[in-house]
Amino acid sequence: MINYRKAIVPVWTLATDDIQVPAVAGDGPMTAERLAELRGVLAGLADSPITTLEVHPLPDKLDRSRGISLDAVSPLAQHLSQLITQSARSSSAAATATAAGEGLFRMVVPAKVATQFGQGIVCSMPSKAVAGGIHGALMDSTTGKIAAGATFVPVGKVATAGAAGGAGATAGVAATGSVALTVAAPLVLMAVAVGVSAHADHKRQQAIQHITELLEQLHEQKLEDEHSELDGCRDAIDKATAILLDQGKIGASLGLDSAVHAINTALGKADRRLAQWQSALDKLPAGEAVEIGTLAKSFPGLDDQGGTFRAHLELAALAIALKQRVIILQAVEHAQSDPANLFENFARTLKADHQRLDTLQSSIAGVLERLSALELARPQSLRPVFTTGEVDRLMRAAHRIHKLGDSAMVDRRAADVAIEIARDKDGSVVVFPALPV
Numbered sequence: 039m040i041n042y043r044k045a046i047v048p049v050w051t052l053a054t055d056d057i058q059v060p061a062v063a064g065d066g067p068m069t070a071e072r073l074a075e076l077r078g079v080l081a082g083l084a085d086s087p088i089t090t091l092e093v094h095p096l097p098d099k100l101d102r103s104r105g106i107s108l109d110a111v112s113p114l115a116q117h118l119s120q121l122i123t124q125s126a127r128s129s130s131a132a133a134t135a136t137a138a139g140e141g142l143f144r145m146v147v148p149a150k151v152a153t154q155f156g157q158g159i160v161c162s163m164p165s166k167a168v169a170g171g172i173h174g175a176l177m178d179s180t181t182g183k184i185a186a187g188a189t190f191v192p193v194g195k196v197a198t199a200g201a202a203g204g205a206g207a208t209a210g211v212a213a214t215g216s217v218a219l220t221v222a223a224p225l226v227l228m229a230v231a232v233g234v235s236a237h238a239d240h241k242r243q244q245a246i247q248h249i250t251e252l253l254e255q256l257h258e259q260k261l262e263d264e265h266s267e268l269d270g271c272r273d274a275i276d277k278a279t280a281i282l283l284d285q286g287k288i289g290a291s292l293g294l295d296s297a298v299h300a301i302n303t304a305l306g307k308a309d310r311r312l313a314q315w316q317s318a319l320d321k322l323p324a325g326e327a328v329e330i331g332t333l334a335k336s337f338p339g340l341d342d343q344g345g346t347f348r349a350h351l352e353l354a355a356l357a358i359a360l361k362q363r364v365i366i367l368q369a370v371e372h373a374q375s376d377p378a379n380l381f382e383n384f385a386r387t388l389k390a391d392h393q394r395l396d397t398l399q400s401s402i403a404g405v406l407e408r409l410s411a412l413e414l415a416r417p418q419s420l421r422p423v424f425t426t427g428e429v430d431r432l433m434r435a436a437h438r439i440h441k442l443g444d445s446a447m448v449d450r451r452a453a454d455v456a457i458e459i460a461r462d463k464d465g466s467v468v469v470f471p472a473l474p475v
Contacts, residue, residue, distance in 0.1 A: 047092050048132045049073060049190045050125065052145075054223040054381040055086035068190045077454065081148035087381055089151065089226055091121075092190065093132075093141045100142075100460060102468045106236045106279075110465030113285055114228035118143065119465050121222060131191040139463040145229050146475060147455045223380040228283065231370050231384070233457030233472035235279060238362035240471045242272070245356035252352060255344040261353070268304055268356050271297035275363050282370050298364055304357035308398060311350050315405045327415035330435050337409070341435035354402060358395055365391045410443030 049068075068076070073090065080088045108115055126133035135141065249265050274297040278288050288294060318336035322328055330341050339345015365388060373384035414436045454475035460468045 046131060046135075047094060047190050048125070048129065048135045048193050050091040050121065050193045050222075051080065052089045052091055052222045052226055053084070053086060054088075054226050068192070070190065073190050074454075077146060077148045081150040087147070087151040087226065087385075089145055089147045092144045092146075093135050094144065096140045096142050096460060096462075102460065104236070104240060105460070105468040105470040106232050106239070107468050108232070108283060108466065112283060112467075113224060114232060114283065114459075114469070115461075115465050115467045117222065117225040117228065118459065118461060118467065121225060125193050129193045132193045139461075139465075141461055143459040143461060145226070145233075145457045145459070147226075147230065147457070149454050227370070227373055227380050227384050229457050229459060229469065230472070231366055232283060232469040233455075235363050235366045236469055237471035237473070238359050238366065242356060242359035242363070245352050245359055249349060249352040249356060252344045252349045256339075256346060256349060258346065258349075261346070261349050264304065264307070264353055265356075267300050268353070268360060271300055271360055275360065275367070278367050279363065282367055282374075285374060288367070288371065294364075294367075297360075301357055301360045301364060304353065305361060305398070308350075308354035308357055308402075311354070312398065312401055312405065316401070319405065319408050322412075327413040329415045330432065333409075333412070333439075340409070341438060351402065354398070358399060361395060362392075365395075406442040410440050412439065414439070 046067075077088075077090055110116075110119075122132070122136045126136055246269060253262055253265060274293040277292050278294045281288055281292075315336065322332075333340055337345075337347040339349075340347050368391070369384045369387040372387045373380045376383055414432065416432070455472050456475045457472045458470045460470070
């Protein structure tokens, strides 16, 4: 169990622009509750995004396979190193916490800011270990929640740093503000971009696993071809992600254009299937029980553990996850093309492009909720009594259909988003999937 109850944790207040906010933080130590309140106040008062960044000891056991690795010369790693170096000169707490050269940095983006880069992109990832818990590098193994007993110490002003790699100002002080704000637009941009991309890739891995299991049962060549075409997009997306996060330029040789075409084609199929599902549900008699055979005509395999319908759902989930990664690439490219307006371009691009995906996801969730609420009728038969096998089949089908609503229950309320970054002694970093706080 990770226990930070007696730890002193430095915390930076990061802004993406030189802005002015009232003095609300103070210079003294804060509790986790006070820090959470501060985030909300700053988000409400500031016009530009303001985040906080904490540094904790690096845990002995950390599943790095979930994250995206970047070497020490990558822009994100360099921005973070500069912030650490400059802060250590003026803050003894920051110097002590970062002296080992390694640590687990936790950036929290307030809910108000999180909505700017796609409200529906980050949803809770259930923990297998704890009911209702979420995955997180700072998760307490007993409670399943982020350890909140540490004392947080605000890091004072840091010296202004110059541009790095053409990305604009990296770490400087907002001179006009009453609160010591470190202007770190590229650091926030890169952390959000990599964290959200890692989250989308985590969803892709889940969808791939589910589809593979389903297709092994179905043996349907057309669905196999759809799966293979989508899965083949990963290589181009991974290469493009690595190049952009190193502030390079994406060339045609990567094959990203063909990958985007395949993803958009899959999204088009998902839209058409969604329309067919909605039409089939609209045609059902309102308030009446429905036979499973009737449902199976429009939702084949609905009453089975696998089935074509469930494969179509997973293919849609895979296409959405891949599209989310592509959108991140496009947003980063737009932001880096205008170094003076980094985060605003990034947020604007993400929000606009995610509207279609949010609509598709919520519409599919609506279909699942409608299905789960249906009452199943007894199959029509000339025999007055059903066999035990027929009764068991009907009960299993009812249970599986009603459970469809569980996967559709996604909390769309805005939530603070945490992005955790493990930094090693050589300066390299691993960015974990963004998750709701």
